[in-house]
Amino acid sequence: xxxxxxxxxxxxxxxxxxxxxxxxxxxxxxxxxxxxxxxxxxxxxxxxxxxxxxxxxxxxxxxxxxxxxxxxxxxxxxxxxxxxxxxxxxxxxxxxxxxxxxxxxxxxxxxxxxxxxxxxxxxxxxxxxxxxxxxxxxxxxxxxxxxxxxxxxxxxx
Amino acid sequence: xxxxxxxxxxxxxxxxxxxxxxxxxxxxxxxxxxxxxxxxxxxxxxxxxxxxxxxxxxxxxxxxxxxxxxxxxxxxxxxxxxxxxxxxxxxxxxxxxxxxxxxxxxxxxxxxxxxxxxxxxxxxxxxxxxxxxxxxxxxxxxxxxxxxxxxxxxxxxxxxxxxxxxxxxxxxxxxxxxxxxxxxxxxxxxxxxxxxxxxxxxxxxxxxxxxxxxxxxxx
Numbered sequence: 624x625x626x627x628x629x630x631x632x633x634x635x636x637x638x639x640x641x642x643x644x645x646x647x648x649x650x651x652x653x654x655x656x657x658x659x660x661x662x663x664x665x666x667x668x669x670x671x672x673x674x675x676x677x678x679x680x681x682x683x684x685x686x687x688x689x690x691x692x693x694x695x696x697x698x699x700x701x702x703x704x705x706x707x708x709x710x711x712x713x714x715x716x717x718x719x720x721x722x723x724x725x726x727x728x729x730x731x732x733x734x735x736x737x738x739x740x741x742x743x744x745x746x747x748x749x750x751x752x753x754x755x756x757x758x759x760x761x762x763x764x765x766x767x768x769x770x771x772x773x774x775x776x777x778x779x780x
Numbered sequence: 781x782x783x784x785x786x787x788x789x790x791x792x793x794x795x796x797x798x799x800x801x802x803x804x805x806x807x808x809x810x811x812x813x814x815x816x817x818x819x820x821x822x823x824x825x826x827x828x829x830x831x832x833x834x835x836x837x838x839x840x841x842x843x844x845x846x847x848x849x850x851x852x853x854x855x856x857x858x859x860x861x862x863x864x865x866x867x868x869x870x871x872x873x874x875x876x877x878x879x880x881x882x883x884x885x886x887x888x889x890x891x892x893x894x895x896x897x898x899x900x901x902x903x904x905x906x907x908x909x910x911x912x913x914x915x916x917x918x919x920x921x922x923x924x925x926x927x928x929x930x931x932x933x934x935x936x937x938x939x940x941x942x943x944x945x946x947x948x949x950x951x952x953x954x955x956x957x958x959x960x961x962x963x964x965x966x967x968x969x970x971x972x973x974x975x976x977x978x979x980x981x982x983x984x985x986x987x988x989x990x991x992x993x994x995x996x997x998x999x
Contacts, residue, residue: 654791656791695851
């Protein structure tokens with residue numbers, strides 16, 4: 624199984640093809656230029672994620688260790704989500720009954736999210752979980768695991 | 781009441797969010813100050829915000845939520861030390877149905893409480909992706925609504941409920957509407973024409989389906 628790890632917390636040693644550690648790598652922010660759709664289709668003006676994109680698309684599974692920030696995904700992880708836009712087409716399909724971008728690639732990896740940090744209420748936890756699920760639904764990835772990092776088990780990987 | 785409007789768009793003055801803000805403040809007798817997240821030091825901006833009684837953050841919807849730079853600003857903010865402060869939001873998205881912004885709306889309402897501000901609400905408008913390149917004539921109604929929203933805000937310190945509801949329509953796509961849109965999508969009409977026109981302008985139409993990072997293209 625080919626794995627990619629995205630992390631901003633946790634030190635698990637997991638066999639994988641690629642690690643993007645957001646604590647040591649500052650991902651450049653999306654500048655909203657749409658070059659990845661309209662000028663250089665599929666390519667971002669920033670080149671800092673090129674290796675990551677290749678590894679992400681090649682992976683069977685991507686494990687994200689997310690640090691809960693004020694009850695939501697951190698600014699760093701949100702920037703990474705913003706930068707996923709080149710992996711999808713500008714065109715919009717309505718076949719699910721709502722607007723969705725058309726995939727650019729044939730397949731996308733399965734996602735598991737393990738989060739660290741507390742939520743002030745169950746309501747806020749639900750918003751975080753719903754947001755993660757929605758995002759990877761839009762990204763055409765199966766995402767069935769959104770759990771606290773304490774429930775991560777190396778044996779199950 | 782001192783109000784600060786924050787433009788959270790990574791495109792700053794050159795994006796659709798700026799158009800929303802300009803129309804919103806055009807409805808006011810005394811237009812309020814605007815700050816641009818993209819141009820500011822986030823820590824300094826987070827401190828500067830504290831001087832104002834009311835803060836309105838306007839932003840584009842990026843991947844169902846705020847742009848990364850806005851979350852990074854939020855991470856620099858501290859809960860208000862004294863009560864009575866108010867915060868509201870204006871969100872514009874490319875997707876036409878306002879329900880696409882509901883995850884963000886839910887989060888913004890709990891965040892505002894956490895920051896010890898009173899939540900003014902979130903004005904949501906879909907279908908705004910191409911606003912900046914559309915002839916003004918096509919946006920006449922939207923601009924009027926935004927100006928009225930600004931006018932009402934200046935007088936009452938709140939978002940006008942009726943206009944906010946109008947702007948957020950459609951909330952979801954009806955079955956008939958999504959079928960019709962899908963039909964025109966299959967024929968390459970509708971928004972496809974908009975994207976293709978711009979791809980063509982950039983001499984990129986032939987490369988529109990490029991897969992630069994896919995395995996199959998590595999050979």
